Amino acid sequence: MPGMTGMPGMESTVSTADTLGAVFIIAWAVAMWAAVAVLAVGNRRSVRPWVYxxxxxxIGIGVVGQVGHFQEHVAQAAYWIAHPYDPAWMTPWGNSFSRGLGQIDPSKPSLxxxxxxxxxxxxxxAGLVGIVQITHRVTGELxxxxxxxxxxxxxxxxxxxHIVLTASIALGASRAIxxxxxxxxxxxxPALVTYRVWWHFVANAVGTVILGISVYHLWKEKRAVKASFAPVEEAPAVLPAEDGPARTLEPAGRP
Known part of the structure; x- marks a missing residue:
């Protein structure tokens, strides 16, 4: 999103709700990557149904997070269409989270x-990595x-x-690099606002479409994926091939 000062709604007054929202966002991100670490370890051990x-x-929480994230970019792009020469804009809830997170260093308005x-x-x-992890035990093309x-x-x-953009502001740059x-x-x-709004909108639109397609195919392949977490004696799932005879997807990496 446009890393510029003077954004409407970026007041210095921070409420308790702003602070709680900031804590929630950071805790959410940390919890997601802690979960990724747990899955990575779980996939290197014996089959455990709870891992599935x-x-x-x-994956579900990651999808919810991206829906919320992407709507912010959609709203900002829509605002730009109506007001192409205005300063960069964020939704009220986006501003609330930003104000709360901005307490880390109030001297940097866009941090x-x-x-x-x-x-x-x-x-x-993390949600995308979750899909890679849940399909880890299945051999063949998924x-x-x-x-x-x-x-x-x-x-x-x-x-x-985003790491570079955030670090540049945190280290004292006058604008995100x-x-x-x-x-x-x-x-x-206006030129910077236009470029950055649409750059991030397109990046997130493409990423969201990729996530949607991946989740769609995961739903179609769920029998084979779920079977890979079942006891070894259970038969592997057989999926109908799009062209030709049925294909069997074997769980991989079992003891």
């Missing part, structure tokens, strides 16, 4: 907003895993962009 349920919960979108991106990324890996690469790069600001070369104003 845990991964499903992680809270940068941290908010950094956290949002990493919540989304479309859900293919799309999720694509999303992990894309959002991983996007996450690095990153690919979405053309490394600080674009002067503050």
């Amino acid at each position: 349920k845990f991964a499903v919960a992680l 809270g907003m940068e941290i908010l979108h950094l956290a949002g991106n990493f919540i989304f990324l 479309k859900s895993r293919k799309w999720a890996r694509m999303g992990v690469w894309m959002q991983g790069i996007h996450g690095l962009e 990153g690919l979405s600001t053309w490394f600080g070369a674009i002067e503050p104003g």
